[in-house]
Amino acid sequence: MATSVTVKDVCPQEFIATYARFLKKTGRVQIPKWVDIAKTATYKELPPSNPDWIYYRIATLARKVYLRGGDGVDTYKKVFGQNRRNGVRPNAFAVANGGNIRYCLKQLANLKVVEEDTVKGGRIITATGRRDLDRIAKQIFDKKNKQ
Structure with missing residues (x-):
């Protein structure tokens, strides 16, 4: 019998890395020109060392909106x-x-993963986004159980 697996059931680091690779592979995320020189905070001295940091930030935000909209x-x-x-x-x-x-939240909105909550404000996960994230979590869970 198939079990239901959600994002909460898998390791956060594995989920974020897998979802970031998925976002990069699909090519649906538009990467801005400033991504290689932008810092993630004013208190940082250098930009991130990982060239794919924007994909990881998008994946992290998708997970956070999923867990706590x-x-x-x-x-x-x-x-x-x-x-x-x-x-x-x-x-x-x-x-x-x-x-x-x-910018990352706007990209997630373009992918129809999150949307703005018109009643309370902030961002909430959409049904499409929940389905996609749970599908990726299921792949991670099955891969881990297969080993």
């Missing part, structure tokens, strides 16, 4: 934020750049 860009700026190093002064928390997050 209704959050907006400001919430995700806090989620991806870190401590800013202030030299000899104490570290202080700083939020991530909202432009990257907003």
Whole structure:
């Protein structure tokens, strides 16, 4: 009998990596020209070392919207934020750049994975997005059980 597998049932790192590879392979995500020079936050000194970082950020946001819908860009700026190093002064928390997050959410909306919640605000997962993410989670689960 077939079991129902959701995103919650698989390892987050494996899911994000698999979904990022899927997004890159399909070619439906439009990558901006600034992706190779953009930093993910103002407190970072360098851009990400992984050239496919935008796919991983999109996959991470899809998973986060799946698990807890209704959050907006400001919430995700806090989620991806870190401590800013202030030299000899104490570290202080700083939020991530909202432009990257907003762009990733727009790409997910173009893919019909997420949509804006008109009642409460923020982003929620669509039925198509839930089906696609659960399908990828099922593939990961079956591959892991086969081994």
